[in-house]
Amino acid sequence: MQTFSGLDNYKYGFSKPENYVFKSKKGLDERVVANISWHKNEPDWMRQFRLKSYQIFLNKTLPIWGGDLSHINFQDIFYYIKPTKDKAASWEELPPEIKDTYDRIGMPEAEKKFLAGVSAQYESEVVYKSIQKTLSQKGVVFLDMDSGLREYPELVKKYFGTIIPPGDNKFSALNSAVWSGGSFIYVPKGVRVELPLQAYFRINAANMGQFERTLIIADEGSYVHYVEGCxxxxxxxxxxxxxxxxxxxxxxxxxxxxxxxxxxxxxxxxxxxxxxxxxxxxxxxxxxxxxxxxxxxxxxxxxxxxxxxxxxxxxxxxxxxxxxxxxxxxxxxxxxxxxxxxxxxxxIKTTANDLWSRETMRLLGYYLAEGSAYIHKQLKMHIVSFSLGENETEIIDEVTQLITKTTGKKPMKIWDKKKHGMEIRVYSKELYELCLKTCGKGAATKKLSKEIMEVSDDHVEQLLQTYFLGDGNICKKGSSVMCRAATVSEQLARQLQELLARLGMYASIFIRKGGKDVIAGRVITRKDQFIIVYTKNKRIGEVRESHxxxxxxxxxxxxxxxxxxxxxxxxxxxxxxxxxxxxxxNCTAPIYTTDSLHSAVVEIIVKKGARVRYTTIQNWSTNVYNLVTKRMRVEEEGIGEWVDGNLGSKLTMKYPSVYLVGRKARGEVLSIAYAGPGQHQDAGGKAIHLASETTSRITSKSISKGGGRTSYRGLLHVIPSAKNVKSKVVCDALLLDETSRSDTYPTMKIHSQDVQIEHEATVSKIGEEQLFYLQSRGLTKELAEAMIVNGFIEPIVKELPLEYAVEMNRLIELQMEGSVG
Known part of the structure; x- marks a missing residue:
C-alpha cells in the first residue's frame, strides 16, 4: 500500500518537527538550573534566586489535596528548550515551522484585527512580540519576561517573586527555579490600554515542561486587559x-x-x-x-x-x-x-459487501438513470417505472428481462407515440422498496445508499455501465472512449465520481444551467445539471493514476x-x-502518549485607582498537567479581575487570587470549568481582604460530563482590622450525566464583625421539564441541552471580548458532543 511522507509528523495531532537551538537534558538538578540562567545571560541575583528556589522545591512536598499528582515524574521532563537563536522582531522573521504553528490558530489575523500587542511563546522561549506604536509612545512596556529582566532590571528585581514567593508552594518553587518566557507589562500612570494585550503559549515537544513567568504592573489610574490564550x-x-x-x-x-x-x-x-x-x-x-x-x-x-x-x-x-x-x-x-x-x-476502500446480484445492480443502474417509483393514487399499488426512448430497443429489452428476473413479474410496456417514448412499468412493492432504499426517489434527490457504495468493484461496474447506458452518451476517438452523463442530483454526481475512481477513472464534474434540451428526440425542460465526464483508455492525460x-x-x-x-x-x-x-x-493541538507539565506563575500589581483584567481561555491537550499559581495585589481604589476558563488538560489546579490591600479595593474572580472523560478540573478563586471598605465577588461555574470531575476550591479571608467588607461567593455546578462528579470545598476565615458575606452553592442536572419545554418548541434534545448550558455559563461568557465569547460557546458545544479540544 502507498503511504505518504509527512504522516509521522502529524501522527498525534498538530505537532511540528523538533528543530531547536538548544534542548536541556531530561531531568532536573542544580546544573540544569544554572545552565538555564547561563544560556539567558542573567544577572547573578537571578541565578542565585533560581538556585535557592530549586532547594525550596526539593524540600516542599506535593499537595495531598486536589487532583492526583502522583504520576508526575519530575526527572522525565525537559525543562528548557530554546527554539530560535533570537526573538523575531517581525512575523516574517520567524522560522517557518513556528510561524506555521501560530498561523494555524489565527494569531496574525487576531493581531491585525483587535489586539494592541501580541506575544508568542513556543516551548520555553518567547519567539515573537509586537506592540502597537501608539502604545509604546505612551510608555507602555510589553516585553517577554527575559527582555524585561534585561531592559528593566531594577523594576523586575523590585517586584519579581514578591507577590508569589518561591516558598508559596512546590510548583511556585519549581517555576521560580526553571522559569522561561512569559510576559512583562508595565502601564504608566493614567494610561488606558483599550484593546487587549495577548499572549499565546504552545507546547510542541513530548515530555515538555512549560514554566512561563508573567509580571504585570499597572501604575496609578491605568487600565490594561491581558488575554492568554481550517x-x-x-x-x-x-x-x-x-x-x-x-x-x-x-x-x-x-x-x-x-x-x-x-x-x-x-x-x-x-x-x-x-x-x-x-x-x-x-x-x-x-x-x-x-x-x-x-x-x-x-x-x-x-x-x-x-x-x-x-x-x-x-x-x-x-x-x-x-x-x-x-x-x-x-x-x-x-x-x-x-x-x-x-x-x-x-x-475510497470498502468492505466489498455484495448484498444483491449482478443483475439487480444493473437494474438499479437503469433506475438511477431513467426510473421512478411511486404509489398509484387510486389503486394504492406500488409502481416502479422506467422512461426510455422508443428507439432504445436494446435497453428496453434488457430492462424488461431484468425486471422479470428480479421480481418474477412481466412488466407492462406503454408506448407514448407523441413523445416518442416507451414506459416500462411493473407493480411490485418489493422492487419499489428496494429502489427507494438503495437509490432514493425523485430526479433531484436520488442518491446511493451506504450499502450500495460498499459493494465490490465488479458490482459497481454493473451499476455504472447501465447508468451510463441510460443517462449518458459515448464518444470514441481512436482508442480513447469519452463517457458523459447528466444528473440533476448533486449528491449522486459526487457519488458517481467516487465510484468511477474506484474503477480507475478520474471523472470531472461540470455544471450546466437549466433550460430546454432534446434527448433522444424528446424535448425536456431541465434543471441545473451536473455533468460527469471521464475518458477510458486515454494514452496521455493530465491526471495520473497510482495504485x-x-x-x-x-x-x-x-x-x-x-x-x-x-x-x-x-x-x-x-x-x-x-x-x-x-x-x-488536520491542524490541532499536539497530543502525545506521554504527559507534559505546564506550571506558570502570574504576579500582578494593581496600583492606586488602576484596573487590571486578566483573561485565560485554557484548552490544553488532555495529556497536560496544568498547575498554575496566579495572584493579584490590589491597592487603594484599584480593581483586579480574573476571568478564567478551563476546558482542556488532564488535571488543572488553579485558584486565581486577589489580595485587597488598600481601602476601597475591589476584586472579582469569574471561573468556568468543563471536565469531560478522564479530566479533573480543580479550580476556583481566593479573595483576601486586608483593608477596610473592600469588596470581592467569586463566581464559579462548572460542567461535568462523561465521568469528568470538577471541584470548586476557594478561600475567603477577612482580617480583624478590615471593616465594612462585602463579599459574595457563588458556586454553581451542572452535571450532564450520572457518572460525572462535582465537589465544593469553600473555606471562609472571617475574623471581623463588620462584614457582609454571602455564599451560594448549587449542584443541578438538566431538568426534564426544561428539556420538554424547549423540545416542544421544535428544538432537538441536543440543541435544547446546548441552550441550557449556554445560559448556565452566560455570566462568565458575557465578560469576554466578543471573539472569545463566541469561541467559548463553540468550545463548550464541541466538548458536549464528545470533543477533546
Missing part, C-alpha cells in the same frame, strides 16, 4: 458514501482519510478567522475547495518532477510521468501551492477575503481527511 463552513467532507458539510461533522463520526479508509473523528474545532482563504481549483472545477493558508494539503510540487526538455512556448513545463508516479506526496501548507502542482485524490490514488494537477489558485468561522477536526490514526475528494491534514 476550513470555512460549507466545505464538503467525504464520509465514504457521501459528502457532508464540515460544520455538521461531530466527534465519533466516520470520515475517509488520505488512504481511502474510514477513520473515527476524535474532535472538532472552530475559531474566528479574518484573512485570505486559498481557493484551490483542480481539474474538475466542481471539486475546488477553500482553506486557510497554513492548512496542509497532500501534494507534489511540479518542479520536483520536470523533464529535462526545453519548455515549449506558452506551455507549462512538462513532467516526467515515471518520476511523478514514484514521488511520495507530502503535506504542504496551502499557501505554497502553485498552478501546475499536483494534489491527491485517494480511492491507491489519482495525481491531479491544480488549474487555478486564488485568494479570497474571508471573515467568519473556520472549522477543523482531529481524526484517529492518520489525522487526515478528504475535502471535496482531496486529501488534507
Amino acid at each position: 476550513f470555512p463552513a460549507g466545505e464538503q467532507i467525504s464520509t465514504g458514501d457521501q459528502w457532508v458539510n464540515i460544520e455538521s461533522i461531530k466527534p465519533k463520526d466516520l470520515v475517509a482519510d488520505d488512504q481511502g479508509k474510514l477513520r473515527r473523528v476524535k474532535s472538532v474545532m472552530t475559531r474566528p478567522y479574518t484573512g485570505d482563504l486559498i481557493e484551490v481549483t483542480p481539474i474538475s472545477a466542481y471539486n475546488k475547495f477553500s482553506l486557510t493558508p497554513e492548512h496542509p494539503v497532500l501534494a507534489i510540487k511540479r518542479r520536483e518532477v520536470l523533464v529535462k526538455r526545453k519548455q515549449r512556448k506558452n506551455w507549462q513545463r512538462e513532467v516526467n510521468s515515471k518520476i511523478l508516479l514514484n514521488v511520495k506526496p507530502k503535506y504542504l501548507p496551502a499557501r505554497e501551492l502553485e498552478v501546475g502542482d499536483f494534489i491527491i485524490y485517494p480511492k 491507491d490514488y489519482f495525481i491531479v494537477p491544480v488549474k487555478l489558485i486564488r485568494k479570497i477575503p474571508y471573515t467568519g468561522f473556520v472549522f477543523n477536526m482531529e481524526v484517529a490514526d492518520t489525522n487526515s481527511y478528504l475535502v471535496r475528494g482531496f486529501a488534507v491534514h
Whole structure:
C-alpha cells in the first residue's frame, strides 16, 4: 500500500518537527538550573534566586489535596528548550515551522484585527512580540519576561517573586527555579490600554515542561486587559458514501482519510478567522475547495518532477510521468501551492459487501438513470417505472428481462407515440422498496445508499455501465472512449465520481444551467445539471493514476477575503481527511502518549485607582498537567479581575487570587470549568481582604460530563482590622450525566464583625421539564441541552471580548458532543 511522507509528523495531532537551538537534558538538578540562567545571560541575583528556589522545591512536598499528582515524574521532563537563536522582531522573521504553528490558530489575523500587542511563546522561549506604536509612545512596556529582566532590571528585581514567593508552594518553587518566557507589562500612570494585550503559549515537544513567568504592573489610574490564550463552513467532507458539510461533522463520526479508509473523528474545532482563504481549483472545477493558508494539503510540487526538455512556448513545463508516479506526496501548507502542482485524490476502500446480484445492480443502474417509483393514487399499488426512448430497443429489452428476473413479474410496456417514448412499468412493492432504499426517489434527490457504495468493484461496474447506458452518451476517438452523463442530483454526481475512481477513472464534474434540451428526440425542460465526464483508455492525460490514488494537477489558485468561522477536526490514526475528494491534514493541538507539565506563575500589581483584567481561555491537550499559581495585589481604589476558563488538560489546579490591600479595593474572580472523560478540573478563586471598605465577588461555574470531575476550591479571608467588607461567593455546578462528579470545598476565615458575606452553592442536572419545554418548541434534545448550558455559563461568557465569547460557546458545544479540544 502507498503511504505518504509527512504522516509521522502529524501522527498525534498538530505537532511540528523538533528543530531547536538548544534542548536541556531530561531531568532536573542544580546544573540544569544554572545552565538555564547561563544560556539567558542573567544577572547573578537571578541565578542565585533560581538556585535557592530549586532547594525550596526539593524540600516542599506535593499537595495531598486536589487532583492526583502522583504520576508526575519530575526527572522525565525537559525543562528548557530554546527554539530560535533570537526573538523575531517581525512575523516574517520567524522560522517557518513556528510561524506555521501560530498561523494555524489565527494569531496574525487576531493581531491585525483587535489586539494592541501580541506575544508568542513556543516551548520555553518567547519567539515573537509586537506592540502597537501608539502604545509604546505612551510608555507602555510589553516585553517577554527575559527582555524585561534585561531592559528593566531594577523594576523586575523590585517586584519579581514578591507577590508569589518561591516558598508559596512546590510548583511556585519549581517555576521560580526553571522559569522561561512569559510576559512583562508595565502601564504608566493614567494610561488606558483599550484593546487587549495577548499572549499565546504552545507546547510542541513530548515530555515538555512549560514554566512561563508573567509580571504585570499597572501604575496609578491605568487600565490594561491581558488575554492568554481550517476550513470555512460549507466545505464538503467525504464520509465514504457521501459528502457532508464540515460544520455538521461531530466527534465519533466516520470520515475517509488520505488512504481511502474510514477513520473515527476524535474532535472538532472552530475559531474566528479574518484573512485570505486559498481557493484551490483542480481539474474538475466542481471539486475546488477553500482553506486557510497554513492548512496542509497532500501534494507534489511540479518542479520536483520536470523533464529535462526545453519548455515549449506558452506551455507549462512538462513532467516526467515515471518520476511523478514514484514521488511520495507530502503535506504542504496551502499557501505554497502553485498552478501546475499536483494534489491527491485517494480511492475510497470498502468492505466489498455484495448484498444483491449482478443483475439487480444493473437494474438499479437503469433506475438511477431513467426510473421512478411511486404509489398509484387510486389503486394504492406500488409502481416502479422506467422512461426510455422508443428507439432504445436494446435497453428496453434488457430492462424488461431484468425486471422479470428480479421480481418474477412481466412488466407492462406503454408506448407514448407523441413523445416518442416507451414506459416500462411493473407493480411490485418489493422492487419499489428496494429502489427507494438503495437509490432514493425523485430526479433531484436520488442518491446511493451506504450499502450500495460498499459493494465490490465488479458490482459497481454493473451499476455504472447501465447508468451510463441510460443517462449518458459515448464518444470514441481512436482508442480513447469519452463517457458523459447528466444528473440533476448533486449528491449522486459526487457519488458517481467516487465510484468511477474506484474503477480507475478520474471523472470531472461540470455544471450546466437549466433550460430546454432534446434527448433522444424528446424535448425536456431541465434543471441545473451536473455533468460527469471521464475518458477510458486515454494514452496521455493530465491526471495520473497510482495504485491507491489519482495525481491531479491544480488549474487555478486564488485568494479570497474571508471573515467568519473556520472549522477543523482531529481524526484517529492518520489525522487526515478528504475535502471535496482531496486529501488534507488536520491542524490541532499536539497530543502525545506521554504527559507534559505546564506550571506558570502570574504576579500582578494593581496600583492606586488602576484596573487590571486578566483573561485565560485554557484548552490544553488532555495529556497536560496544568498547575498554575496566579495572584493579584490590589491597592487603594484599584480593581483586579480574573476571568478564567478551563476546558482542556488532564488535571488543572488553579485558584486565581486577589489580595485587597488598600481601602476601597475591589476584586472579582469569574471561573468556568468543563471536565469531560478522564479530566479533573480543580479550580476556583481566593479573595483576601486586608483593608477596610473592600469588596470581592467569586463566581464559579462548572460542567461535568462523561465521568469528568470538577471541584470548586476557594478561600475567603477577612482580617480583624478590615471593616465594612462585602463579599459574595457563588458556586454553581451542572452535571450532564450520572457518572460525572462535582465537589465544593469553600473555606471562609472571617475574623471581623463588620462584614457582609454571602455564599451560594448549587449542584443541578438538566431538568426534564426544561428539556420538554424547549423540545416542544421544535428544538432537538441536543440543541435544547446546548441552550441550557449556554445560559448556565452566560455570566462568565458575557465578560469576554466578543471573539472569545463566541469561541467559548463553540468550545463548550464541541466538548458536549464528545470533543477533546
